[in-house]
Amino acid sequence: MSIRTSPWPNGVPCWVDLMAPDVVAAGAFYAAVLGWEVSEPAEKHGGYVVALVGGHAVAGISPMQPGARTAWTLYFAADDAEATMAAVAEHGGTVLLPVGDVGETGRMGIAADPSGAVFGVWQAGAMIGAALVNEPGGLVWEDLRSTDPAAAQAFYRGVFGFQVDMLAMAGPDYGTFRLPAEQAPLGGMGGMMDSAEGTPSHWLVSFAVADVDAALVAAGQAGGSVTMPAKDTAFGRIGGVRDPYGAELVLMTLPAGAPQPDRAG
Secondary structure (H helix, E strand, O other): OEEOOOOOOOOOEEEEEEEEOOHHHHHHHHHHHHOOEOOOOOHHHOOOEEEEEOOEEEEEEEEOOOOOOOEEEEEEEOOOHHHHHHHHHHOOOEEEEEEEEEOOOEEEEEEEOOOOOEEEEEEEOOOOOOOEEOOOOOEEEEEEEOOOHHHHHHHHHHHHOOEEEEOHHHOOOOEEEEOOOOOOOOEEEEOOOOOOOOOOOEEEEEEEOOOHHHHHHHHHHOOOEEEEEEEEEOOEEEEEEEOOOOOEEEEEEOOOOOOOOOOOO
């Protein structure tokens, strides 16, 4: 089990959170689908809640902000958030929220890549981000859906130093990305694939579940909808879900014995 207690290496996807119009109801939905333990929102935290699996942090849920839409935000770990945001601007991205302190938990900034996909940067303080990954209920994969995948891949290589390995079996513009010192991929980057016309560039996050088929049924019963029926792939059994507020995610059951990088530390 990948349980982590120390800050994530620079560039590793380390956290995800959801902006939802009803934090309590959203928490109930994800508790039903992903088995999360979600506490009641507290005013001192601005209504933000941290979801747990077995007592370990896996994701956050935040109240809606004016002008925002319900969506997941993926955060990349940064040793120096200001330096990372400077690199964002240098390589053609846009700083949407300058880096600032989030109490004692850490420092955060929000940006968009050149194709418009929004992401966050997290510099750990008292909170490192996710403490459990690659296990049921935890983040297991993330894919960039981009209107300009070549420009986006160049951007993330420049900002985080990723190695991008093109994967012909997934299409001519899709590649996996990894830290140069590792062979295990962190996620993928490609075109819009099967996204509806007019969908903006975005990061699509995947969570591990013990049984994709059962989780899809639970999602429907809890008020969500299935966007992609369960199917077997070379990377595991996957299915797509839209939550009751419109945020999309992928559910994934990893193949038995599938190698996963050990993220403990």
